[in-house]
Amino acid sequence: MNQQQTSGGEDDRVRQRRRQITTAAVQLFSERGYFQTTVQEIADAAGVSAGLIYQYFDDKEDLLLLAILDVLDSYTNEIPQAVEGIADPLDRCRAAFRAYCHVVDSRQAATILAYRSTKSLPRQHRDLIKNAERQTNRIIGGYIDACIEAGLFRNVDSEIATYQLVMYAHAWALKHWQLAPRLDLDGYINQGLDFFLHAMLTEAGWRHLQRDETV
Amino acid sequence: MNQQQTSGGEDDRVRQRRRQITTAAVQLFSERGYFQTTVQEIADAAGVSAGLIYQYFDDKEDLLLLAILDVLDSYTNEIPQAVEGIADPLDRCRAAFRAYCHVVDSRQAATILAYRSTKSLPRQHRDLIKNAERQTNRIIGGYIDACIEAGLFRNVDSEIATYQLVMYAHAWALKHWQLAPRLDLDGYINQGLDFFLHAMLTEAGWRHLQRDETV
Amino acid sequence: MNQQQTSGGEDDRVRQRRRQITTAAVQLFSERGYFQTTVQEIADAAGVSAGLIYQYFDDKEDLLLLAILDVLDSYTNEIPQAVEGIADPLDRCRAAFRAYCHVVDSRQAATILAYRSTKSLPRQHRDLIKNAERQTNRIIGGYIDACIEAGLFRNVDSEIATYQLVMYAHAWALKHWQLAPRLDLDGYINQGLDFFLHAMLTEAGWRHLQRDETV
Amino acid sequence: MNQQQTSGGEDDRVRQRRRQITTAAVQLFSERGYFQTTVQEIADAAGVSAGLIYQYFDDKEDLLLLAILDVLDSYTNEIPQAVEGIADPLDRCRAAFRAYCHVVDSRQAATILAYRSTKSLPRQHRDLIKNAERQTNRIIGGYIDACIEAGLFRNVDSEIATYQLVMYAHAWALKHWQLAPRLDLDGYINQGLDFFLHAMLTEAGWRHLQRDETV
């Protein structure tokens, strides 16, 4: 990644420029795909010259990397926010799942971007993306673990379970053309919750859930 | 799509050539991606000249379309084969799931191809791919429906359930880098079966399952 | 040019094939131009395979040469035919001019072909075309000379005069888009005759002409 | 046609580049023909890279169009210049004819270009060329009309007469291989004048001409 020697106050201008360009890149890469988007188009969308991009990014690939990481970051940020203040582990799990699905829904094209374009990057950059993904997954995994420890979930492999949840959320973007005609987002989320709870809840978990709903 | 006028015996040569080229295309598109693969490379891999490809395919895009359809066809063909002769609906469902996961495992790169590259095609071609996908899904859906009708599965939305199964199988390819270090294919399949059965089986279903295993 | 060793009766088949292909070539080269016409298209139009063309012609250029010569031959043949039996030199001249204009009218595209494509040929082939052209011109030139010798035309340079007549006729094809909206062929011919007669007739010529019209 | 956004002073650089490339294109297209000339060759001749051409022209066809129009413009510009200050309509007519022949002589290959290559363009572009041609013709036509109105020329169709003059001039390029061995340019021009004056002058015209020469 391009390293700018930033001396003090310059830092903000640099960050601002990077954001401006990254935002345009996410938008265009998501819509049209990495290879069908030209650097010139990104420059136009960002309102800068093509040449300037090369002062903030090494090359087009670097731009892709940053664009994908930007999207993954938004997951890592928005999900914990959504469950903030929810103490009950089961509620927290459900809220996190809902939040994930909502983020995917609002950034469908960007979600697909990682699936389409990650493989276009060199191994080293791919690893950065995988780590960012793992980070989000670990958050979800933590919520599941809490439920298991509380005896609400069966003792499933929480990492595999996390992938189930994550893939279910991603499927809303990946297979939207197939799912959208049949359900709206809330229907999709409820189906998912029904499924996952049946798959994972223990007897104690069911009682906890019912009390929850009684209250 | 390119239409060759094929009169009788010529048909075989044409099919053979198309297969030869498509196989190379699936291989290379899967490995390197659509845009990073040149037509020349496909020609070399297929052992033909670059020009000849244009006698069997309209253009590079056509080649991509046929490559993706080829992969999807292998799903549609191999899964019914794997459950042939299995009468019990629950057994059939489990066998189909296993088969799906095995096909994905054996054609990982090709499975990813559809996710990466479908969007690079024009709408009309995308629709052909979607239909091929629907066709496979309908097969799986039929197996699930049979279990529901037999009272073995809860009355879930079988289409959504199908997507769950399919995405789980696809995840083995899409997130292989993440999953493979933790499990082998059989472990992954068993985790999945455990999960899905818990999510869907009725009381009757559980009894059926246990009798099954006793026998 | 391709030399076929023709043994006796084979000769006809060969000539027939050549004619078949040349006719298609004239047609297509005239309509679309030399470079925009593919050998395959000519083969299709002639109802033979592309490969066969190379048994009767050296290459595509050869085909062009023969096509142009074919058109020029039709001039050399048709004009003398049209004046056959006309003894009066002035009448013969006028009839020849009319005939030339009519041939051009009926083969407009082919007439343009020589203008468009001759330069695409190597010098040696160009010379063959020039000679064919000279041959036709010499015929016209002869008619003019006869009028001069008879004292009906001024003693103009008959070769230049010939070019005037020829270019006037060719202009009907070359500038058809411009001329056709203003005149029909006969109007164009009459304008031309009026022009040329005024330019060339002597006093004696005028009297000859009037006597002609009186009779 | 390619539209460059030109703001003020940039305009000159753009015009200069376009001229540089157009000049090379006229040269090469004229010498070798449109299809035998590669964009790379034009770039080399113009001293720029092949890619740059596509920043000033849409495609090779656009380049052809501009090249032809450039030649036609030189007619429209140079002929009126040559007759500037000549008040007598007959003298003006003769000077214009001389000028036309001289321009054709100095740009022989370019003159042929329009005949060879116009048909390679799409209808819309062909129309632009036709209009440019009409414009030049209208200038000549005006000079002839003036002679008719002054009673110096017979009341001929001035448009057809214009074509006669124009074709005669063009023939110097189109049939140069045939004409040049017999006459030089001045001889050709004089022959033409002799011819046209005989064809068109009235009695009054002849007297005007003689007085002219007496003076």
Add this chain to the structure above:
DNA sequence: TATGAATGAGAGTTCATTCAT
């Protein structure tokens, strides 16, 4: 004699990247 599958050189065009201003 006739076919048409196969070749492969070569063309137009795009676009990431650089660098003088």
Add this chain to the structure above:
DNA sequence: GATGAATGAACTCTCATTCAT
């Protein structure tokens, strides 16, 4: 810092020509 004109490598696709059948 910022521009955008300029580069040139690389790619897709076409088509004249050959040759096994």
